[in-house]
Amino acid sequence: MARQVKIKDIAQMAGVSVGTVDRVLHNRGNVSAKSLKAVEEVLSEVGYRYNIHTSAISLRKEYKIAIAIPTAIKGEYWGAIQDGITHAINEYSDVRLNCLFSFYNQFDIYSCRSSFDGIISQQPDAVIIGPTFRSETKKLCAELDSNRIPYVFVDAVIEGTSPIASYSTDQYACGYLLGRLLRTFTPADSEYAIMSSQRIGNERSSNSLERKKGFKDYFRSAGLEEKIKETSFSVLDPQESEKKILDFIRENPGIHGMAIMNSRGYILSEILSKNNIRDISLVSFDLTLNNTRGIRDGSISAILCQRPELQGFHALKSVIRRLLYNQEEETVHHIMPIDIIVRENLPYYREFFEM
Amino acid sequence: MARQVKIKDIAQMAGVSVGTVDRVLHNRGNVSAKSLKAVEEVLSEVGYRYNIHTSAISLRKEYKIAIAIPTAIKGEYWGAIQDGITHAINEYSDVRLNCLFSFYNQFDIYSCRSSFDGIISQQPDAVIIGPTFRSETKKLCAELDSNRIPYVFVDAVIEGTSPIASYSTDQYACGYLLGRLLRTFTPADSEYAIMSSQRIGNERSSNSLERKKGFKDYFRSAGLEEKIKETSFSVLDPQESEKKILDFIRENPGIHGMAIMNSRGYILSEILSKNNIRDISLVSFDLTLNNTRGIRDGSISAILCQRPELQGFHALKSVIRRLLYNQEEETVHHIMPIDIIVRENLPYYREFFEM
DNA sequence: GTTAATTTTGTGTTCGTACACGGAAAATGC
DNA sequence: GCATTTTCCGTGTACGAACACAAAATTAAC
Numbered sequence: 001m002a003r004q005v006k007i008k009d010i011a012q013m014a015g016v017s018v019g020t021v022d023r024v025l026h027n028r029g030n031v032s033a034k035s036l037k038a039v040e041e042v043l044s045e046v047g048y049r050y051n052i053h054t055s056a057i058s059l060r061k062e063y064k065i066a067i068a069i070p071t072a073i074k075g076e077y078w079g080a081i082q083d084g085i086t087h088a089i090n091e092y093s094d095v096r097l098n099c100l101f102s103f104y105n106q107f108d109i110y111s112c113r114s115s116f117d118g119i120i121s122q123q124p125d126a127v128i129i130g131p132t133f134r135s136e137t138k139k140l141c142a143e144l145d146s147n148r149i150p151y152v153f154v155d156a157v158i159e160g161t162s163p164i165a166s167y168s169t170d171q172y173a174c175g176y177l178l179g180r181l182l183r184t185f186t187p188a189d190s191e192y193a194i195m196s197s198q199r200i201g202n203e204r205s206s207n208s209l210e211r212k213k214g215f216k217d218y219f220r221s222a223g224l225e226e227k228i229k230e231t232s233f234s235v236l237d238p239q240e241s242e243k244k245i246l247d248f249i250r251e252n253p254g255i256h257g258m259a260i261m262n263s264r265g266y267i268l269s270e271i272l273s274k275n276n277i278r279d280i281s282l283v284s285f286d287l288t289l290n291n292t293r294g295i296r297d298g299s300i301s302a303i304l305c306q307r308p309e310l311q312g313f314h315a316l317k318s319v320i321r322r323l324l325y326n327q328e329e330e331t332v333h334h335i336m337p338i339d340i341i342v343r344e345n346l347p348y349y350r351e352f353f354e355m
Numbered sequence: 356m357a358r359q360v361k362i363k364d365i366a367q368m369a370g371v372s373v374g375t376v377d378r379v380l381h382n383r384g385n386v387s388a389k390s391l392k393a394v395e396e397v398l399s400e401v402g403y404r405y406n407i408h409t410s411a412i413s414l415r416k417e418y419k420i421a422i423a424i425p426t427a428i429k430g431e432y433w434g435a436i437q438d439g440i441t442h443a444i445n446e447y448s449d450v451r452l453n454c455l456f457s458f459y460n461q462f463d464i465y466s467c468r469s470s471f472d473g474i475i476s477q478q479p480d481a482v483i484i485g486p487t488f489r490s491e492t493k494k495l496c497a498e499l500d501s502n503r504i505p506y507v508f509v510d511a512v513i514e515g516t517s518p519i520a521s522y523s524t525d526q527y528a529c530g531y532l533l534g535r536l537l538r539t540f541t542p543a544d545s546e547y548a549i550m551s552s553q554r555i556g557n558e559r560s561s562n563s564l565e566r567k568k569g570f571k572d573y574f575r576s577a578g579l580e581e582k583i584k585e586t587s588f589s590v591l592d593p594q595e596s597e598k599k600i601l602d603f604i605r606e607n608p609g610i611h612g613m614a615i616m617n618s619r620g621y622i623l624s625e626i627l628s629k630n631n632i633r634d635i636s637l638v639s640f641d642l643t644l645n646n647t648r649g650i651r652d653g654s655i656s657a658i659l660c661q662r663p664e665l666q667g668f669h670a671l672k673s674v675i676r677r678l679l680y681n682q683e684e685e686t687v688h689h690i691m692p693i694d695i696i697v698r699e700n701l702p703y704y705r706e707f708f709e710m
Numbered sequence: 711g712t713t714a715a716t717t718t719t720g721t722g723t724t725c726g727t728a729c730a731c732g733g734a735a736a737a738t739g740c
Numbered sequence: 741g742c743a744t745t746t747t748c749c750g751t752g753t754a755c756g757a758a759c760a761c762a763a764a765a766t767t768a769a770c
Contacts, residue, residue, distance in 0.1 A: 004448065004726095006726060006727090007727065008726080008727095016749080016750090019750055019751075022728070023748090025727095029747095031747095031748070031749085032748060035749080050726095050727075051412065051449045051726055051727070052408070052449055053407070053411045053450075053725095053726080054408070054727045054755085055727060056408045056755095057408050057726090057727080057728095057754095057755045057756060057757090058729085058755050059729095060729070060755085093404070094359070094406045094407055094409075170703065173699060173700070173703070177699035180697070184540060185539060335703050337703040338699075340694075340695040340697070342535070342695070344693075345532055345693040345694075348524075348691065361756060362757065363757095371719080371720090372720045373720085374718095374719065374721075374759085375720080377757075377758065378719090386718070387719085390718080405757075409725090409755075409757045410756085410757060411725095412724090413725050413758045414758065414759095416758095
């Protein structure tokens with residue numbers, strides 16, 4: 001364990017005082033060209049790293065961190081992201097953080113807009129963004145950029161922005177994998193259905209679209225693209241949906257596999273269970289409480305999951321590292337692993353994230 | 356963010372000095388019954404937590420941590436565990452740690468014994484153990500218990516010991532899941548083979564045995580137990596092995612699925628590729644470099660993985676928490692998730708752990 | 711009751727970084 | 741060249757917990 005280099009050591013090596021080194025490290029200015037050069041030379045030689053502990057305790061300032069994500073419901077996707085963030089807040093409870101959660105309705109652009117406007121007026125030191133609406137997010141990021149406020153994305157990345165980090169998934173790969181899985185779960189001559197859930201506002205989630213593309217491409221590459229049907233059902237009118245879905249199944253008896261490109265798989269699984277339909281495999285996304293139930297009772301064959309807790313956890317960790325270490329690192333885009341969850345490995349997927 | 360209570364606050368509330376509170380918190384003794392009571396009352400009221408940062412920097416002592424695990428090879432299972440530990444060491448580089456790695460040959464009990472003897476004589480403050488030989492491990496743990504040295508298990512737990520934490524997998528569940536997967540990858544009337552890899556010393560790894568049990572139980576529950584054959588091959592004599600395996604396949608043309616209960620899947624995958632055998636699905640364990648290759652080129656259908664990096668990472672983290680927070684927590688047994696890795700989600704499984 | 715031994719307690723210093731403050735040096739104005 | 745501003749730089753204190761040390765209070769010894 002090599003002894004860590006301290007500010008004092010650097011000061012000595014550069015022939016200046018600790019105050020000067022501090023000024024250089026934090027870009028506080030008021031340093032002569034000569035001293036600056038001396039210090040920077042030493043720094044590049046020895047590879048100094050802040051002692052995060054001392055940094056944390058001697059910091060007078062309280063960091064204000066704004067978190068702008070869709071409404072987080074316990075046991076659902078954004079709830080898990082929030083859990084991860086909360087977990088990190090606790091883990092770093094010794095860093096003075098003031099975290100302001102600001103939830104918006106992911107199906108309502110006005111709600112998003114007003115939430116994002118609020119962020120700016122809070123004057124935070126950093127922001128964690130769960131983006132849904134592209135233009136709103138871009139506007140927010142532009143504003144943050146011009147105020148030099150760092151931000152991190154969770155769940156997705158909006159192009160044309162410059163976050164310090166992002167945590168997201170390759171949704172196309174998710175869809176492709178989902179196709180592959182669904183096929184292995186079904187008989188050789190099966191037909192398949194993509195079930196879209198609809199809502200007022202007609203989200204057109206780009207995540208779902210990407211997934212669908214990957215899914216179809218898998219079947220295309222297997223020469224089975226004509227085996228895929230598509231239909232939709234409404235989240236808001238369960239009875240109507242049930243009828244529609246049952247009709248659809250009756251009209252397409254060749255279908256033994258269904259894919260849902262968001263976390264609503266459990267809705268279908270409940271309908272199939274209730275009507276005692278056992279020859280259709282379901283695959284869907286996100287380890288929500290409802291889907292967990294479906295996996296457990298066998299009505300859902302597999303769920304793909306993108307570690308939302310871990311995303312939230314690391315997002316806050318990135319922010320802390322940036323604020324404390326204050327280093328001008330370049331953007332790091334983290335692509336999360338795609339976990340495949342089936343009945344047999346479900347029980348072990350609750351506890352862990354971080355790390 | 357509630358303001359953290361500080362030792363000074365507690366001292367004030369209990370009407371004593373910070374020194375006394377410190378003595379109570381660390382069981383240093385020399386505290387009168389009256390003061391003790393006063394402090395403990397305040398403590399139970401306010402729920403004090405150490406500030407880990409200040410704890411870390413003001414600690415004069417350097418903690419000596421011994422790590423006794425099987426020889427870690429880069430890109431293999433124990434290498435990944437070591438990577439996780441190293442990662443945690445870096446993450447906590449501000450805590451004064453002196454980590455002593457002590458590797459042993461997991462196929463040689465004498466090597467293990469001498470390594471473990473060395474541990475005791477090092478007088479460490481805590482130990483991370485990757486157990487292989489039950490009796491040797493028990494002996495080591497008994498010794499550590501009597502010296503009140505805390506220890507953590509990675510990879511497996513040895514019963515009859517009292518670690519502060521353990522990180523392991525439900526190997527039976529792994530085997531069961533492996534069976535389920537292998538079946539979905541193969542045609543309906545297929546036969547299956549369990550391929551055991553042999554070595555001098557004849558390890559009889561209890562992990563493999565548990566996995567095999569789960570695997571067989573899956574097929575039993577599916578009413579297919581008579582479809583399973585078993586054979587073995589030698590790791591040390593590749594040519595002989597290849598011949599043996601090819602003969603076995605020739606004699607059992609009904610076999611379309613093979614399971615290897617340890618990380619040696621790649622050996623089989625190479626033999627099958629080389630001989631252009633394409634109608635046999637392989638499943639195995641551990642995301643080693645070799646297996647990664649097999650997954651990528653399609654010669655291995657799936658790998659189950661138990662997050663070795665995460666195990667190592669958390670093991671060290673547990674130790675640090677124990678040493679710094681000094682709290683008498685009870686044993687926590689962590690069961691790792693079982694990740695299913697196939698070609699489509701492989702690319703995203705390298706970066707993340709900890710978490 | 712006095713002295714010595716022991717227990718109990720408070721104070722002060724340390725860790726490495728952040729940052730305020732005031733003094734020294736350099737630059738500017740006239 | 742002198743006064744004034746501006747830039748630059750070093751020192752000192754704070755952060756919160758750990759621990760050394762010495763002072764104070766208690767107990768033991770005679």
